[in-house]
Amino acid sequence: MLDTLIQHLTSFINKGGWALWSPLTIACWAVMLVVLERLYPHTPGQKLFRVGFWDDFFWYTLVQSAVLGWIIGAFIEWIDALPGVSRLAAVSGWPLWTQVLFFLFIHDFYIYAFHRLQHYNKYLWRVHEAHHSVRDVDWVAGSRSHPLEILINQTVEFAPIVLLGAHPDVAVIKGLVSACWGMFIHCNVDVRLGALQYVINGPEMHRWHHAADVAPPGFNFATKFAFWDWIFGTAYMPVDRKPAEYGLMSKNDFREGYFWQIWAAFRPWKKPWDSGPWRPAGVTRRIGETASGAAARANPAG
Numbered sequence: 001m002l003d004t005l006i007q008h009l010t011s012f013i014n015k016g017g018w019a020l021w022s023p024l025t026i027a028c029w030a031v032m033l034v035v036l037e038r039l040y041p042h043t044p045g046q047k048l049f050r051v052g053f054w055d056d057f058f059w060y061t062l063v064q065s066a067v068l069g070w071i072i073g074a075f076i077e078w079i080d081a082l083p084g085v086s087r088l089a090a091v092s093g094w095p096l097w098t099q100v101l102f103f104l105f106i107h108d109f110y111i112y113a114f115h116r117l118q119h120y121n122k123y124l125w126r127v128h129e130a131h132h133s134v135r136d137v138d139w140v141a142g143s144r145s146h147p148l149e150i151l152i153n154q155t156v157e158f159a160p161i162v163l164l165g166a167h168p169d170v171a172v173i174k175g176l177v178s179a180c181w182g183m184f185i186h187c188n189v190d191v192r193l194g195a196l197q198y199v200i201n202g203p204e205m206h207r208w209h210h211a212a213d214v215a216p217p218g219f220n221f222a223t224k225f226a227f228w229d230w231i232f233g234t235a236y237m238p239v240d241r242k243p244a245e246y247g248l249m250s251k252n253d254f255r256e257g258y259f260w261q262i263w264a265a266f267r268p269w270k271k272p273w274d275s276g277p278w279r280p281a282g283v284t285r286r287i288g289e290t291a292s293g294a295a296a297r298a299n300p301a302g
């Protein structure tokens with residue numbers, strides 16, 4: 001009886017494959033982070049149902065990602081079906097995990113570069129501003145991204161996977177890794193990665209990216225691999241303090257509400273709405289440098 005049950009269960013899981021395991025893993029990961037946030041908060045006092053929680057959870061995480069997933073999938077299928085744009089099958093012969101690592105690596109470099117550009121270009125900043133408007137950065141805060149930003153980033157993420165002829169599981173595994181890593185780097189958990197911070201990005205560095213009390217806040221643009229920031233000199237990781245607050249510097253002009261935030265990207269250009277953090281980076285710590293050492297380098301006179 002038990003044997004039969006286990007057999008049925010195993011065959012059910014095997015049939016489902018990654019498509020079944022992916023949403024299950026994402027849900028379990030989310031529950032785990034919510035529990036850890038309560039037990040070991042990075043910033044004590046943040047509430048689970050904080051301001052904007054339902055916008056981020058319902059509209060951004062559930063509704064927007066489902067609708068955009070469908071649009072991006074249809075768009076990539078359309079590109080793939082165009083005459084002459086057939087599958088290149090360039091990576092088809094590679095082992096599955098080599099394909100996954102390859103796409104993780106190249107997309108992560110793209111995200112680093114594009115994200116950095118978004119903080120310097122006022123038009124691109126407009127579609128990134130919503131992401132920075134969360135004042136209580138937590139496990140679900142990372143989902144707050146303008147639909148145009150998602151359309152650009154996920155098309156660039158998934159089109160090469162399809163067009164280079166990757167295994168169908170690669171897209172699902174990549175989506176799973178992106179979802180879990182995105183929740184991780186924003187979560188309000190007091191994670192201590194130590195020396196791993198030079199390789200893997202986590203909440204210690206990314207929560208500084210969302211800090212509103214440091215000017216100018218142009219640093220820690222990496223999402224998965226922290227080494228991009230260390231290599232290109234945009235890493236910032238003070239060891240002696242944590243951000244005092246999160247969100248936009250022009251916070252009074254940016255509102256809560258999913259539909260307002262979508263419209264906000266197209267609002268008329270008017271100060272002080274656009275005094276957001278799209279300014280050049282200032283003090284950044286270098287590998288092996290202390291926070292005070294970085295401050296002295298940036299401000300030799302004082």
Ligand SMILES: [Zn+2]
Nearest residue numbers: 115128132209
């Ligand atoms: Zn940013």
Ligand SMILES: [Zn+2]
Nearest residue numbers: 131142186206
């Ligand atoms: Zn973020």
